[in-house]
Amino acid sequence: MPPTPPKRRGLPPLALALCYAAVIALPLLPALLTGQGHGQGAMRLATGAGVVAAGMILLQMITSGRFEAISGRIGIDITMAFHKWAAPVALLLALVHVLAVIGLPDADRPGRLARRVDLVLSAPGLWEARLALILLAVLVSLALLRDRLGMRYQMWRAGHALGAVTLVGLVVWHAVNDGRAGALGAALWILFALAVTLPALWVYAVRLIRPNxxxxxxxxxxxxxxxxxxxxxxxxxxxxxxxxxxxxxxxxxxxxxxxxxxxxxxxxxxxxxxxxxxxxxxxxxxxxxxxxxxxxxxxxxxxxxGSFVPRGEGPLVLVAGGVGIAPILSILAHLARSQSRRPVRLIYAARNAEAMVPPDLYRPACAALGVAPILISERATDGGALLQGPLMRGHLAQAFEGLDPAACEVMTCGPGPMMTFVADTALEMGVPMQAISYERFSYAAGRASAKDRRILAGFAALWGAVVAMVLAYWLA
CATH class of the missing domain: 2.40.30.10 (Translation factors)
Incomplete structure (x- = not known):
C-alpha cells in the first residue's frame, strides 16, 4: 500500500504577505503609535529606510526556498523568485538610508554636506555599516549576473551563503551599535537575527546529523x-x-x-x-x-x-517538454497506481525522437489510464508516429477535444518559453488561471506569462507596502 502522502504545509499567499509586512513593520511600530522618534525629517527618513532594509535583509535568510512552512503552498519557485528580487529592493532602501543621513546641501551651512559625507565615509564608528552596504551590493550583483559570469555553481553557493551570514552579523552589529534602539531594541534585533539564521543553518546541519x-x-x-x-x-x-x-x-x-x-x-x-x-x-x-x-x-x-502537484478532480491535461517529462512520469504513474478515473491527456514534445525517453517509461501508465499520448518533435517526418513541432495551439486544441476547459487542470513542465505558451494558450481557451500549474525558476528564459505577471505584480504590491511604511514613519 502506498504511504500516506505528507500533508500540504505552508501559509496561503496573502497570509505570507501579511506576516512579511508585519515582521518588517514591528521595529517601526512603537514610534508610529507614540509619535516619538528622531525630530529631523531627513534623519527620520534615514531611520525608517534603514530599519526596513535591515528587516528585509534578515528575512532573506528564510526566503531562500527550502522551508516548507513558507514555500509549501506558493511553490519553491515563487519563493526563490521573491528572494531574488527582494534583495535589490533592500539595497535601494539601504542607499536611501545613507543618502538621507548625508542630507541635502544647506546654503546657511555651506560646510555641512562635506562633513556629513566625511562622516559616512570615514567615521570609525560606522565601519560595519560601510562594510554591510558594500557586501549587500556585491551579493545582489553576483546573484543577478551569475549566469553571465560563468561562476561554478558550488563556488557561488558557498560565497553567497557565507556572505549572507556575514551580512546579517554586520547589520545587527550596526543596529545595536547605533544605540538609538536602546537595550530592549538591541535584544529584539539579536533575537530577530537568531530566529532567521538558525533555521537557515539547520539546512546545512541536518545533513550531518541525520544519517538516514x-x-x-x-x-x-x-x-x-x-x-x-x-x-x-x-x-x-x-x-x-x-x-x-x-x-x-x-x-x-x-x-x-x-x-x-x-x-x-x-x-x-x-x-x-x-x-x-x-x-x-x-x-x-x-x-x-x-x-x-x-x-x-x-x-x-x-x-x-515543490508544489507541482495535481490538486483537482476534473480532467487533467499534462504537457511536458524535454526533461520536463520527469515529474509528469511521476504523476502518470501515481494516477495509474491509484486507479484514478480522471480524464487525462498527455502532450510530450522534444526537439527530436532521440531526445525523448523510452516509451516503456510512460506507455504502461498511459495504457492503464486510457491515454493516447500526443508526441511532438521539431524534426518529425511525414507518416511517423510523431507530430510535426514545435508545440502549437492546434496540438493543445487536440488535447482539449471533448473536454470543458473551465473544468480542466493544466500542468506543464519544460523550457520557459514552452511553459509560457502553454499557460497563456490554456488561459485563452478558458482554463482558470488557478488551475494552471508550472514551476519557473528563471524569468530570463523567454517572456513572462500572464500568470507570471500577476505573481510579479503581487511582489510589487508587497514592496510598495514596505516603501509606504518608510514614508509613513517619515511623515508621522
Whole structure:
C-alpha cells in the first residue's frame, strides 16, 4: 500500500504577505503609535529606510526556498523568485538610508554636506555599516549576473551563503551599535537575527546529523535519451521518502553531503514505489558527468520539495517538454497506481525522437489510464508516429477535444518559453488561471506569462507596502 502522502504545509499567499509586512513593520511600530522618534525629517527618513532594509535583509535568510512552512503552498519557485528580487529592493532602501543621513546641501551651512559625507565615509564608528552596504551590493550583483559570469555553481553557493551570514552579523552589529534602539531594541534585533539564521543553518546541519538521509544507494545509471540519464536510487533499510507526485528532491552523490554539492532533480517515480527514479539531463558542471557514476555510490536525498502537484478532480491535461517529462512520469504513474478515473491527456514534445525517453517509461501508465499520448518533435517526418513541432495551439486544441476547459487542470513542465505558451494558450481557451500549474525558476528564459505577471505584480504590491511604511514613519 502506498504511504500516506505528507500533508500540504505552508501559509496561503496573502497570509505570507501579511506576516512579511508585519515582521518588517514591528521595529517601526512603537514610534508610529507614540509619535516619538528622531525630530529631523531627513534623519527620520534615514531611520525608517534603514530599519526596513535591515528587516528585509534578515528575512532573506528564510526566503531562500527550502522551508516548507513558507514555500509549501506558493511553490519553491515563487519563493526563490521573491528572494531574488527582494534583495535589490533592500539595497535601494539601504542607499536611501545613507543618502538621507548625508542630507541635502544647506546654503546657511555651506560646510555641512562635506562633513556629513566625511562622516559616512570615514567615521570609525560606522565601519560595519560601510562594510554591510558594500557586501549587500556585491551579493545582489553576483546573484543577478551569475549566469553571465560563468561562476561554478558550488563556488557561488558557498560565497553567497557565507556572505549572507556575514551580512546579517554586520547589520545587527550596526543596529545595536547605533544605540538609538536602546537595550530592549538591541535584544529584539539579536533575537530577530537568531530566529532567521538558525533555521537557515539547520539546512546545512541536518545533513550531518541525520544519517538516514544519507543511506540511499545508486542502483543504476542508464541512458534514457540524447544527453539524458535515468537514475534508480534505493532507500536505506527501513527508510524511504514520502512525497507527492510531481515533487522534487535535492540530491548529492558520494561523500559530498553538504547542500553546496546537491542538485534539484524531479522525482520520476510514483509515491509508494520501492525506489526513487530521477531523470537527469547533461546541462552543467556536475550533470555532464552523471553517466560516470557507478552503482553502489552513496546518495543523500533532501526532500520532498515543490508544489507541482495535481490538486483537482476534473480532467487533467499534462504537457511536458524535454526533461520536463520527469515529474509528469511521476504523476502518470501515481494516477495509474491509484486507479484514478480522471480524464487525462498527455502532450510530450522534444526537439527530436532521440531526445525523448523510452516509451516503456510512460506507455504502461498511459495504457492503464486510457491515454493516447500526443508526441511532438521539431524534426518529425511525414507518416511517423510523431507530430510535426514545435508545440502549437492546434496540438493543445487536440488535447482539449471533448473536454470543458473551465473544468480542466493544466500542468506543464519544460523550457520557459514552452511553459509560457502553454499557460497563456490554456488561459485563452478558458482554463482558470488557478488551475494552471508550472514551476519557473528563471524569468530570463523567454517572456513572462500572464500568470507570471500577476505573481510579479503581487511582489510589487508587497514592496510598495514596505516603501509606504518608510514614508509613513517619515511623515508621522
Amino acid at each position: 538521509r544519507q543511506g540511499w544507494t545508486l542502483r543504476e545509471t542508464r541512458p534514457a535519451g540524447e544527453r539524458l540519464w535515468l537514475l534508480r536510487v534505493a532507500p536505506p533499510e527501513g527508510g524511504g521518502l514520502r512525497f507527492e507526485p510531481g515533487q522534487f528532491a535535492w540530491v548529492a552523490f558520494g561523500r559530498k553531503r553538504l547542500p553546496l554539492h546537491d542538485h534539484p532533480f524531479s522525482i520520476a517515480s510514483a509515491p509508494g514505489e520501492a525506489e526513487l527514479r530521477f531523470l537527469v539531463q547533461e546541462a552543467g558542471d556536475f550533470t555532464d558527468g552523471i553517466g560516470a557514476l557507478a552503482p553502489g555510490t552513496r546518495v543523500s536525498v533532501d526532500g520532498p520539495h
